[in-house]
Amino acid sequence: MSGILKTIQIEELETLYADSGDVGRISGTLTMGTDLQMEDVNCPVCEASRGEPLHLEGCFQMVQCPSCQFVFLNPRPTNESLLSFYQHYLPEEKSSIESWDKMMKSVFHRAATLLGQYRKNGRLLDVGTGFGFFLAEMKNRGWDVLGVEISKKAIDYARDVLGLSVHPGPAERVGFPDNYFDAVTGFYLIEHLPHPMAFLRECHRILKPGGLLLLRYPHTTPIKSLLHFFGIRNRLYDLPAHLSDFSPKMIQQCLEKIGFEKCQHLIGGYTRPGDPGKRTASVLFGSLSEALFRLSLKKFLLPGVSKTVMAFKGMTT
Numbered sequence: 001m002s003g004i005l006k007t008i009q010i011e012e013l014e015t016l017y018a019d020s021g022d023v024g025r026i027s028g029t030l031t032m033g034t035d036l037q038m039e040d041v042n043c044p045v046c047e048a049s050r051g052e053p054l055h056l057e058g059c060f061q062m063v064q065c066p067s068c069q070f071v072f073l074n075p076r077p078t079n080e081s082l083l084s085f086y087q088h089y090l091p092e093e094k095s096s097i098e099s100w101d102k103m104m105k106s107v108f109h110r111a112a113t114l115l116g117q118y119r120k121n122g123r124l125l126d127v128g129t130g131f132g133f134f135l136a137e138m139k140n141r142g143w144d145v146l147g148v149e150i151s152k153k154a155i156d157y158a159r160d161v162l163g164l165s166v167h168p169g170p171a172e173r174v175g176f177p178d179n180y181f182d183a184v185t186g187f188y189l190i191e192h193l194p195h196p197m198a199f200l201r202e203c204h205r206i207l208k209p210g211g212l213l214l215l216r217y218p219h220t221t222p223i224k225s226l227l228h229f230f231g232i233r234n235r236l237y238d239l240p241a242h243l244s245d246f247s248p249k250m251i252q253q254c255l256e257k258i259g260f261e262k263c264q265h266l267i268g269g270y271t272r273p274g275d276p277g278k279r280t281a282s283v284l285f286g287s288l289s290e291a292l293f294r295l296s297l298k299k300f301l302l303p304g305v306s307k308t309v310m311a312f313k314g315m316t317t
């Protein structure tokens with residue numbers, strides 16, 4: 001690493017996005033005048049230096065590691081900048097929070113049903129739990145639930161409105177005991193983490209033997225490359241919020257390297273965004289990918305749509 005390279009002001013960022021003519025969005029509410037300090041990083045998976053330029057979005061660059069092929073943002077915001085950025089990332093108005101709930105409902109419902117196939121109840125940790133809607137669903141199903149979240153406003157909502165127990169993150173700093181949880185979940189989380197391998201190691205440590213990890217993540221690079229081929233500008237990577245883009249193959253390699261077993265990839269439902277255009281696209285591509293997955297006897301995962309992966313901690317580790 002070579003320290004801080006550049007400071008980007010949010011005004012500059014918004015101008016760049018406004019010029020980019022887009023299919024996509026910035027998820028967060030960017031606070032005018034906020035600085036993002038950027039730093040050059042090595043590959044978060046294999047530590048190889050830098051990476052080859054792959055795609056640009058505004059002033060941000062996704063690169064591909066020449067050694068392990070991992071796709072990541074470089075340079076990327078420093079940890080301090082990210083922490084500040086996430087205080088404004090989730091929506092704050094009541095109506096927007098309710099839309100968020102509606103958007104994620106089918107994904108959460110599907111994940112809850114999947115978990116129910118392995119255990120009827122147990123101790124569950126949801127990392128990056130946001131407002132706590134998934135935890136609330138699992139609590140209703142009889143699970144003993146805990147959350148981790150870095151947005152203070154989201155923690156307040158989960159605690160005060162939903163009555164949930166949520167720790168300030170990141171998860172690695174909470175200090176959960178070894179072999180503690182029956183299941184750990186993370187929805188649209190791993191692509192936001194500066195140290196995904198450290199997170200996966202922590203999940204492995206705190207899961208009981210035989211415990212289940214379920215992660216939901218976007219896989220954007222194939223669709224990004226397709227749009228680039230047709231010259232369609234977009235910001236589908238959602239930079240600088242997303243720091244990496246996992247493929248199913250890459251996520252399985254990482255999980256197995258850490259000691260997880262029996263990886264299973266699934267489509268696992270699709271989101272229902274409030275915007276009618278985005279909702280139609282999500283439902284269409286989501287249904288298509290589910291159909292292809294079933295027709296191929298659970299072998300074909302349509303590139304470019306979100307995926308769910310499940311993996312287990314071995315009984316002897």
Ligand SMILES: [Zn+2]
Nearest residue numbers: 043046065068
């Ligand atoms: Zn690498």
